Amino acid sequence: xxxxxxxxxxxxxxxxxxxxxxxxxxxxxxxxxxxxxxxxxxxxxxxxxxxxxxxxxxxxxxxxxxxxxxxxxxxxxxxxxxxxxxxxxxxxxxxxxxxxxxxxxxxxxxxxxxxxxxxxxxxxxxxxxxxxxxxxxxxxxxxxxxxxxxxxxxxxxxxxxxxxxxxxxxxxxxxxxxxxxxxxxxxxxxxxxxxxxxxxxxxxxxxxxxxxxxxxxxxxxxxxxxxxxxxxxxxxxxxxxxxxxxxxxxxxxxxxxxxxxxxxxxxx
Amino acid sequence: xxxxxxxxxxxxxxxxxxxxxxxxxxxxxxxxxxxxxxxxxxxxxxxxxxxxxxxxxxxxxxxxxxxxxxxxxxxxxxxxxxxxxxxxxxxxxxxxxxxxxxxxxxxxxxxxxxxxxxxxxxxxxxxxxxxxxxxxxxxxxxxxxxxxxxxxxxxxxxxxxxxxxxxxxxxxxxxxxxxxxxxxxxxxxxxxxxxxxxxxxxxxxxxxxxxxxxxxxxxxx
Numbered sequence: 001x002x003x004x005x006x007x008x009x010x011x012x013x014x015x016x017x018x019x020x021x022x023x024x025x026x027x028x029x030x031x032x033x034x035x036x037x038x039x040x041x042x043x044x045x046x047x048x049x050x051x052x053x054x055x056x057x058x059x060x061x062x063x064x065x066x067x068x069x070x071x072x073x074x075x076x077x078x079x080x081x082x083x084x085x086x087x088x089x090x091x092x093x094x095x096x097x098x099x100x101x102x103x104x105x106x107x108x109x110x111x112x113x114x115x116x117x118x119x120x121x122x123x124x125x126x127x128x129x130x131x132x133x134x135x136x137x138x139x140x141x142x143x144x145x146x147x148x149x150x151x152x153x154x155x156x157x158x159x160x161x162x163x164x165x166x167x168x169x170x171x172x173x174x175x176x177x178x179x180x181x182x183x184x185x186x187x188x189x190x191x192x193x194x195x196x197x198x199x200x201x202x203x204x205x206x207x208x209x210x211x212x213x214x215x216x217x218x219x220x221x222x223x224x225x226x227x228x229x230x231x232x233x234x235x236x237x238x239x240x241x242x243x244x245x246x247x248x249x250x251x252x253x254x255x256x257x258x259x260x261x262x263x264x265x266x267x268x
Numbered sequence: 269x270x271x272x273x274x275x276x277x278x279x280x281x282x283x284x285x286x287x288x289x290x291x292x293x294x295x296x297x298x299x300x301x302x303x304x305x306x307x308x309x310x311x312x313x314x315x316x317x318x319x320x321x322x323x324x325x326x327x328x329x330x331x332x333x334x335x336x337x338x339x340x341x342x343x344x345x346x347x348x349x350x351x352x353x354x355x356x357x358x359x360x361x362x363x364x365x366x367x368x369x370x371x372x373x374x375x376x377x378x379x380x381x382x383x384x385x386x387x388x389x390x391x392x393x394x395x396x397x398x399x400x401x402x403x404x405x406x407x408x409x410x411x412x413x414x415x416x417x418x419x420x421x422x423x424x425x426x427x428x429x430x431x432x433x434x435x436x437x438x439x440x441x442x443x444x445x446x447x448x449x450x451x452x453x454x455x456x457x458x459x460x461x462x463x464x465x466x467x468x469x470x471x472x473x474x475x476x477x478x479x480x481x482x483x484x485x486x487x488x489x
Contacts (some may be wrong), residue, residue, distance in 0.1 A: 007472060031344045031437060037328075069425075080452075081448060081451065081452065082387045083455075084451075085457050085458075088457070088458070088486055090274045102453075102455050104455075105454065105455045107275070107454070107455075108454065108455040108456060109455060120368040142438060145435070145448055145449070145450030145452060146448070146451070147452075150452070151452065154449075162453035164357075165436075165440070166358055166440065166446075167438055167440050167448070167449065168436075168437075168438045169435060169436055173347070173436075173438075174463070176347055176350075177346075177347070177350065180347070180353075180355070181350075181353070181355065182346070182347075182350050184357050
């Protein structure tokens with residue numbers, strides 16, 4: 001009798017002790033919650049509806065991921081500059097935050113394969129007389145600090161050697177400054193440009209041209225060493241495309257044909 | 269749990285760029301103090317003038333400057349005025365915002381300092397044949413500035429730290445702006461911010477010590 005209790009106790013103890021190498025994927029499944037960093041002033045990728053609930057492509061994407069993992073999603077609002085501190089301090093598990101997968105950044109965080117791709121558009125104040133990308137030379141231009149297009153546009157202004165570049169902290173501030181005429185033009189993702197021009201909150205602006213920057217592929221990101229989780233995320237991105245969910249979400253939030261996420265002629 | 273490997277060499281390579289930013293930071297802070305002191309003296313005179321309109325302007329200024337966040341004041345200088353077609357560059361908006369804030373706090377400083385100078389001194393000046401303006405300028409003002417000097421260095425330190433709010437209006441040449449940009453490019457948040465914090469600390473400390481040395485040299489009786 002006593003030995004069987006002892007044996008049972010030993011077995012139970014072995015079973016309950018968590019394995020020595022629980023990784024992030026295990027932790028998320030065990031905790032039952034997936035915490036996603038999402039930027040909520042970046043429509044249509046992330047914003048808030050009239051009831052102040054988070055909505056957008058990235059929000060839906062996080063919910064899909066949580067569903068696949070069998071856990072509940074928690075959207076953690078994270079401004080662009082705070083994505084990395086949020087991840088490093090353990091406040092979020094994964095960034096679903098339109099993050100461009102630059103090599104420079106990949107030294108710090110682990111990037112998945114691209115889950116979305118942006119094309120860049122030039123939006124100008126109608127009074128500035130800007131009709132094309134080249135017209136921006138010598139003018140005051142701006143973009144959202146910390147984004148791919150901000151880095152590319154600032155480099156372009158430096159290359160032109162004239163004009164001024166101003167980074168603002170939020171997309172809303174960029175379009176406010178543009179609408180007031182403090183900026184002559186901005187480069188943003190075409191999805192954001194369209195939604196702000198149509199939104200009617202910022203009068204006197206229009207989309208005038210495409211920007212000749214490379215396509216901005218954006219990736220999910222998590223801690224660099226979490227290979228198990230990154231593997232899962234890569235497969236998840238693949239499945240989203242395969243099952244048609246990517247195209248469905250694109251149609252819902254952006255409209256039109258979803259851009260290809262594959263690069264011709266090379267493996268990832 | 270904080271799992272993050274520091275890449276200090278990458279941050280240190282950017283140090284010259286950040287020091288250039290520190291110069292701009294110091295420049296904005298110094299200019300904002302010069303303008304702030306001038307405005308604060310004007311506000312003090314307004315309050316002493318006995319005129320209800322001038323007194324009202326001074327009181328409103330001091331109330332708004334001291335009881336609203338500096339962030340709000342700087343944001344309003346850029347986007348608020350922008351709504352009325354007045355376009356200040358990020359640099360100017362930041363300078364105007366901080367100078368406005370400085371003037372409000374310094375005016376209160378000066379008011380306190382003024383109370384430390386007995387009325388009888390101005391009256392003695394008047395009885396020696398000075399005009400009231402001469403008595404204020406030659407007798408009261410120098411003493412007021414002396415009493416207010418060390419408290420005003422607090423405001424100088426505060427002005428240096430407030431320049432970091434410039435990022436909200438698109439400022440990208442000061443220390444905070446450059447740090448933000450380096451961070452956006454590389455995601456090495458903690459190295460760059462730690463380095464920026466050290467630079468801010470050193471500037472603030474240097475200013476405090478310099479002010480103390482200056483006061484020791486100038487204000488011996």
